[in-house]
Amino acid sequence: MMDYIAIKNIYKSYQQSDERRVVLENINFSIEKRELVALLGPSGCGKTTLLKIIAGFIETDTGGLYKNGERLSGISSNRIMVFQEFKQLFPWKTVLDNVIFALEAKNIAKNPAEREEMARYFLERVELTDFFDYFPYQLSGGMKQRVALARTLAADPEIMLMDEPFGSLDSQTRKNLQDLLIDIWQEAQKTIIFVTHDIEEAIVLADRIVVMDKNPGRIKKIINNNLERPRNRAGIEFGELYETITSV
Amino acid sequence: MKNNKLLQRIFWLIFLVLIWQIVFWSGRFSPLVFPSLTTIIKALAGSLYNGELTQQLLFSLLIISQGLLISLVLAIFMALAAHFSGIAASLIDTLVALAHPLPGIALMPLVLIWFGAGRQAILFVIIHSVLWPMVLNLRTGFSSIPDIYILVGKNYGLDRLQILIQIMAPASLPYFLVGLKIGWARSWRALISAEMLFGAVNSIGGLGWFIFQKRVFFDLPGVFAGIIVIIIIGILVEDLIFNNIENRTVKRWGMKS
Numbered sequence: 001m002m003d004y005i006a007i008k009n010i011y012k013s014y015q016q017s018d019e020r021r022v023v024l025e026n027i028n029f030s031i032e033k034r035e036l037v038a039l040l041g042p043s044g045c046g047k048t049t050l051l052k053i054i055a056g057f058i059e060t061d062t063g064g065l066y067k068n069g070e071r072l073s074g075i076s077s078n079r080i081m082v083f084q085e086f087k088q089l090f091p092w093k094t095v096l097d098n099v100i101f102a103l104e105a106k107n108i109a110k111n112p113a114e115r116e117e118m119a120r121y122f123l124e125r126v127e128l129t130d131f132f133d134y135f136p137y138q139l140s141g142g143m144k145q146r147v148a149l150a151r152t153l154a155a156d157p158e159i160m161l162m163d164e165p166f167g168s169l170d171s172q173t174r175k176n177l178q179d180l181l182i183d184i185w186q187e188a189q190k191t192i193i194f195v196t197h198d199i200e201e202a203i204v205l206a207d208r209i210v211v212m213d214k215n216p217g218r219i220k221k222i223i224n225n226n227l228e229r230p231r232n233r234a235g236i237e238f239g240e241l242y243e244t245i246t247s248v
Numbered sequence: 249m250k251n252n253k254l255l256q257r258i259f260w261l262i263f264l265v266l267i268w269q270i271v272f273w274s275g276r277f278s279p280l281v282f283p284s285l286t287t288i289i290k291a292l293a294g295s296l297y298n299g300e301l302t303q304q305l306l307f308s309l310l311i312i313s314q315g316l317l318i319s320l321v322l323a324i325f326m327a328l329a330a331h332f333s334g335i336a337a338s339l340i341d342t343l344v345a346l347a348h349p350l351p352g353i354a355l356m357p358l359v360l361i362w363f364g365a366g367r368q369a370i371l372f373v374i375i376h377s378v379l380w381p382m383v384l385n386l387r388t389g390f391s392s393i394p395d396i397y398i399l400v401g402k403n404y405g406l407d408r409l410q411i412l413i414q415i416m417a418p419a420s421l422p423y424f425l426v427g428l429k430i431g432w433a434r435s436w437r438a439l440i441s442a443e444m445l446f447g448a449v450n451s452i453g454g455l456g457w458f459i460f461q462k463r464v465f466f467d468l469p470g471v472f473a474g475i476i477v478i479i480i481i482g483i484l485v486e487d488l489i490f491n492n493i494e495n496r497t498v499k500r501w502g503m504k505s
């Protein structure tokens with residue numbers, strides 16, 4: 001059986017003064033369609049670099065990304081990144097226009113009126129109904145990330161790449177957004193690759209957790225997460241999985 | 249708050265005008281060198297009414313907008329070239345380093361010989377005083393665009409031209425406006441001095457020439473009329489045009505601190 005997405009033999013290193021630092025070594029794993037995979041590891045383990053390689057933002061030394069056996073290269077609007085930085089929204093566009101941007105860029109919908117209606121739909125989907133005409137600087141961090149999420153959904157990519165998008169939020173907002181993401185993921189049936197250093201976040205979200213380690217960045221273990229959804233953060237099994245991951 | 253500021257401004261204006269008039273009434277200076285407000289206003293109204301001042305003003309405004317437009321196009325072109333090509337960048341940065349600190353007035357004797365004393369000469373001096381600060385600010389503007397904007401643009405499938413128009417242009421707008429403001433201020437000064445030096449072809453030589461002429465005939469109320477017009481234009485452009493553009497764009501977007 002052919003994997004939907006296969007990541008094969010990825011190596012990546014950078015020249016650092018007079019030595020070569022290996023950032024990623026022998027990265028191999030596969031992703032199924034509509035799966036939510038978490039890349040989990042401490043800072044410096046190369047998880048963000050790996051995500052950027054998948055997005056096509058940076059090139060590998062060797063190895064690469066395959067979809068249904070076919071090599072993918074370069075940046076594509078089929079693999080859209082949600083960044084951690086709040087700055088990812090365009091400050092000169094209103095909330096609504098930031099989402100319409102995605103529809104225009106991908107030439108979705110026939111006319112401006114239809115685009116606006118769709119953009120409103122996606123903003124309602126991320127529970128931002130009252131802020132269509134606000135500018136990004138007027139929003140809180142959590143609201144900005146919701147807009148970024150709506151913009152990504154509007155572009156309708158096959159794969160959503162999420163680089164610690166909730167990493168700069170307070171814990172309550174983070175939990176709300178995790179729940180929202182699960183909802184959206186189940187409804188929109190997207191494939192999601194989610195980078196995080198937060199074990200709890202990985203367990204709440206992911207079907208599978210790719211546990212990484214640093215120096216050099218590599219995969220330690222891939223753990224299946226079969227906990228029933230919605231997941232109870234205080235449950236016994238949750239705790240057990242947490243233990244398993246820490247002891248890897 | 250804003251109203252209050254305006255009121256204060258008006259209060260001080262009236263205050264200054266009163267002082268002027270008191271000095272005049274004191275009779276310490278001859279009315280020839282220190283004219284009363286009424287004669288100044290009469291001179292202003294008169295030369296506006298008979299079209300003399302209006303014509304000179306139109307000449308000045310036309311030539312300065314021409315100069316600004318040409319400089320703008322050149323500056324955008326140069327800043328883009330420098331942004332995308334290393335060789336162009338080193339050439340343009342060298343040109344800016346040489347030309348930027350050079351006051352336009354220092355070039356005027358040379359310009360007189362090269363272009364003669366006419367429209368072209370004034371235009372040249374205007375372009376010189378606007379172009380370099382404009383290029384400098386646009387260069388800073390382009391290089392201070394956060395990478396993430398460009399990355400998002402690429403990720404959503406925009407091509408180079410779309411990135412230029414949809415992302416780089418609005419993202420660098422705050423710097424563009426600063427460049428434009430500096431350019432305007434510098435060119436307005438350059439214009440007046442160039443007009444004074446180069447004189448008129450067919451008696452129309454702009455506001456600078458108007459003032460210069462009035463001085464020759466020792467018509468001080470006329471000189472002041474010219475000066476007042478220069479001040480008013482400066483305020484109008486600054487407050488009405490630039491503030492308006494800023495309020496509708498960078499301030500509205502929270503891109504200006």
